Amino acid sequence: MDLKLLWGDIHVHSGFSRCFWLWNREGGDPDDLYDKLEKAGLDFAAIVDHEGHMKDEDWERLKEITNRHNKPGRFVTFLGYEWSTRVKGLTEDRNVYYLGDDGPLLRGSDGRSDRAGKLFGFFRREGIEAIVIPHPHPSTDFFTEWDHDPKYQPVVEICSDWGAWEYFGNPHFCKDADFLPGKFYQDLLKRGLHLGAIASSDRHSNLVGVHQGHLRCVYERKIPQRSNPLGVRRPRIRLEGGFFINPINPCFAAVYAEELTREAIFDAIRKRHTYAAAGAKIKLDFRVNDHMMGEVCRLESPPFRAEVFCSAEGERPISKLEVLRNNQVIHAVKGNARKVSLEFEDEGIDERETYYYARAFQDDGARAWSSPVWVICPSYPDLSLHLVSSKDLPERRLRERTERLLSGRTGIAVWRGEHKGRKMLSVFWGGETDRRCVGELRISGFHRYFVFQEGFQVAADLFTDDGTGVVQWNAGIGKGAKGLSLIGVPEEGETPEVAIVASAEGEPFEVAFLDGSLFDLPSVGASVRW
Structure with missing residues (x-):
């Protein structure tokens, strides 16, 4: 039908x-x-x-x-x-x-x-x-x-x-x-x-x-x-x-x-x-290997490629039409007509699960975003983060363990772990001081990673992630521990490493811990490997 x-x-x-x-x-x-x-x-x-x-x-x-x-x-x-x-x-x-x-x-x-x-x-x-x-x-x-x-x-x-x-x-x-x-x-x-x-x-x-x-x-x-x-x-x-x-x-x-x-x-x-859709009723059709938006396409055997089709028809001229693979634009066309379409073949699939979605822009700023199409290649390596529920997040008890370790002292604790073959790193800080924790992570050796905050206060604590491995933060220090957690998929043949620079607004912490044991974390930083 x-x-x-x-x-x-x-x-x-x-x-x-x-x-x-x-x-x-x-x-x-x-x-x-x-x-x-x-x-x-x-x-x-x-x-x-x-x-x-x-x-x-x-x-x-x-x-x-x-x-x-x-x-x-x-x-x-x-x-x-x-x-x-x-x-x-x-x-x-x-x-x-x-x-x-x-x-x-x-x-x-x-x-x-x-x-x-x-x-x-x-x-x-x-x-x-x-x-x-x-x-x-x-x-x-x-x-x-x-x-x-x-x-x-x-x-x-x-x-x-x-x-x-x-x-x-x-x-x-x-x-x-x-x-x-x-x-x-x-x-x-x-x-x-x-x-x-x-x-x-x-x-x-x-x-x-x-x-x-x-x-x-x-x-x-x-x-x-x-x-x-x-x-x-x-x-x-x-x-x-x-x-x-x-x-x-x-x-x-x-x-x-x-x-x-x-x-x-x-x-x-x-x-x-x-x-x-926002600003206009833009008609959007998006398909990958004849699967429409929202569907899952399985490729059991070669060739592992995606045949992509997208068409957008606006109330006004469409100025741009883009297709993204795993959140990155891989194909785009500019337009100046009410209806714009594109069609191409993508041979860049190199992992078990890849997703594509499209977005269209009208010349007045109105736009539309399609639901993705997921392409599953069972014979390829699984490089997913596997963070589909709160149960997959790193152990929440690490905050409580950090608080017990610090015992009121101004300090920082770094915890390493693994989850479903993924490397995990959590950095928590706390103490009795009116200073703020200022720090940076430089992440390398990962195919894909994800960073999220634990205990940050709205409007008061901030962090940024440039998506290429540099994470910075500026957050308060208090009795309740707070911090950042990382989960990443190691790059094949690479040694995952995270360089940490952290201080209490330029002053060294009273104590620092790695996996529950005291270690030296000067304000110039230290590197952590698995």
Whole structure:
């Protein structure tokens, strides 16, 4: 059956969410919002108010409105809500959608549903047809605890009114966010997660389904400029006079489905036959070896190559079309026409799992990102990081062991380890001082590596990773240990090595430990091998 390209916005808030009233003094009726979403020319939509803001009677009211507006073949609505929980003091948000007319309102404040893994387990036990879509937000820590289930969590929202989250430092990044490297869509793909791309507005106003310019906040709130020793620009934000939203809006969920029904759209999202669009309804077709976006292609025998096809048709001329392999652009064409396409053969596959995705740019800045196609070659070496869940992260007890070793002294501890054939290194520091830990890692001998923070404070602690082996940080020192962890795939024939330079703002640490034993780590640095 031919697939239909359908357009939706499945992340809209009504007056049932308290945050709606930050930007509005009237409106917010879900009935009215669904009417506007349909009149805006969308095929499907969902109002997903915060579960923590809704009373039980609000949820019942939202059910009735959502189901009344569902008109298969004309305009499809989904019952859902935004689920939030607190992890290490930071909020983590995911949107929950139900296939049917009914479903439970699971709350992040309830110990039975305060983690994503518990949501998945509940849906599985109860046989509930549900989809969970994580989304980034400027006041959250994207995927602090990554619990993943491909059945229930097939895609991730990579663009909204808040900004784009493709990679650290990408254009139209949320201006008041304090995200760190490792928290973006490319990072999740690099870790080995099979996640499709999707977008939606996260709109908090009565103006839905259309472009929205400057938002004016009705309450005074200020976000001061933070000191930034690592040079990542963060402008001063004054929400009193307005809010800097993503200029390329509205954002759309694009889905290739068999028909305009709840069942067909749900099935398409589960298959990752989706892509994200922002600023315009750009028609994007992306295929690798005749597999469409979101699919897995297995090559059991030679030739191990990828035949790539991509086509983009915009509302205005397409200025550029790019294809990425493992997060790196490998093919690009410039254009000046409404429709641009490319086709090429890639013989650069050299490992067991390779992923490709495309992105298209309109001449006015609007853009679209496809879901990837994964190419699996079982006879090639496995060079994946195998970081697909929080269980695959280095041992969390290392922070506690560091605190016991330091016993209040200002110091640093370096821990080596291995996990599924991957080398691991953790660097933790702590102590009783008002100084900051300043340091650098120079990483060599790895085919691929990933660095993430442990215990960093939002807006106060920073680190950068240039992607080529240089990691720098500037973070506070306190009684509670904090640090960075590295996991890497060694390059064949190379000796993995990490050179460490660290100090308490130029002063040497009182003590330093390597794998629990005292060792000499002068401020000029030391090298660690496995």
